[in-house]
């Protein structure tokens with residue numbers, strides 16, 4: 001008889017789990033509170049402009065391809081992407097501009113010419129980044145940390161031998177200050193801490209693993225936009241027979257005699273052999289698992305930073321802007337102190353502009369651009385967001401006006417705002433954090449929830465708030481690790 005699995009949430013990890021379990025032969029039903037799939041990986045249409053709502057940077061596309069291959073399909077028949085020649089454009093207030101070319105020689109030359117930073121320092125930084133990836137990815141990204149055999153396999157042995165070189169004992173900022181002579185390069189490489197919502201002045205230098213993804217492996221762009229990751233995987237899952245139930249907010253996971261039996265929605269009970277939860281773990285234990293034993297240590301870990309985004313339709317073209325653009329703050333350390341210690345927004349925040357119409361012309365009318373204008377902000381601790389948002393908008397506009405020498409406000413045709421409160425209300429992400437727990441200490445990787453319940457049989461977990469972490473590639477890997485624990 002076909003075994004049945006219920007998945008709570010159709011975030012990207014929920015969809016990936018559905019695909020993996022359908023391929024294993026399960027009958028899969030996904031219950032989603034929203035009326036659309038994808039959770040944070042969705043899109044917004046404002047008049048004639050289209051915006052990717054959340055994630056904008058795409059790395060490790062092979063994790064998406066792997067799902068099509070697993071189902072016996074050709075990935076390119078469903079989902080196409082291209083490699084970016086320039087990963088990011090960087091701007092500073094003093095007029096310095098840098099292009100992070102994908103080609104390492106070109107990037108090293110750019111940095112040497114513009115900042116006088118010896119090319120060898122860039123090469124060495126990226127060699128070290130590759131070394132950390134090679135040492136840790138097989139262990140931390142591909143296996144459960146909560147199973148004994150993970151710690152006795154050859155990958156673990158390799159990382160034990162390399163432990164002194166993996167950056168565990170210094171912060172990212174300390175390592176980058178040793179590595180680079182120019183403060184702007186330190187700032188540029190410190191920025192990678194934000195890729196998982198952490199603070200470069202606290203997070204271990206192990207997180208210097210991240211530049212390897214962008215520089216050595218590459219930054220990519222899905223030809224139909226980031227939302228196509230959701231759309232194409234959703235299509236595949238439906239072809240595999242996965243059934244989606246939208247607008248269905250699950251109230252409770254049914255547990256009997258220490259075993260997950262199904263879910264409860266309104267007054268309806270639905271039974272199954274397995275339950276997989278894709279909802280943020282903190283909010284899951286407050287709601288659908290509220291009668292169960294709470295893993296307090298894990299749930300009380302500090303959350304990652306959140307984001308404030310202004311989706312702006314801009315009625316002008318800016319040829320100096322590309323897909324990814326960063327306008328750096330002059331005091332990065334103070335900016336992070338505001339985010340992580342004071343719970344406030346610094347008056348001169350680093351501004352990130354993501355403009356997909358530079359790659360996909362139909363995302364904006366001719367001669368116009370779709371600006372996804374984002375700053376990193378603290379997660380929601382009950383601040384007065386309306387006041388903070390109004391002040392931040394002023395700071396962002398002044399900063400962009402100064403650097404781009406224009407009057408942005410007069411160019412904004414349409415606007416929508418996403419803030420920590422709405423990130424939480426739209427996706428159930430605790431405090432509106434983008435990546436679950438922050439990684440601001442060396443034990444953080446061990447303090448994420450496992451991909452299964454140790455106290456409730458047949459209950460599994462996937463998504464950005466569990467191991468191995470947030471961000472699209474890790475969410476997809478959470479589904480892989482989780483499904484490998486489940487029998488065919």
Ligand SMILES: Cc1cc2nc3c(=O)[nH]c(=O)nc-3n(C[C@H](O)[C@H](O)[C@H](O)COP(=O)(O)OP(=O)(O)OC[C@H]3O[C@@H](n4cnc5c(N)ncnc54)[C@H](O)[C@@H]3O)c2cc1C
Nearest residue numbers: 009011012013033039040054055056057250463464471472
């Ligand atoms: C603004 C922003 C920018 C980001 N930038 C990047 C980036 O550039 N690159 C990158 O890789 N990552 C980025 N991320 C992170 C990335 O989006 C997430 O890590 C990832 O999308 C999380 O996927 P998930 O599967 O954990 O679920 P989520 O997307 O969090 O979805 C969970 C789903 O569960 C549903 N749900 C919750 N509770 C219930 C319930 N009780 N019943 C039914 N359904 C329920 C929700 O409605 C939601 O659809 C960003 C995130 C945000 C918000």
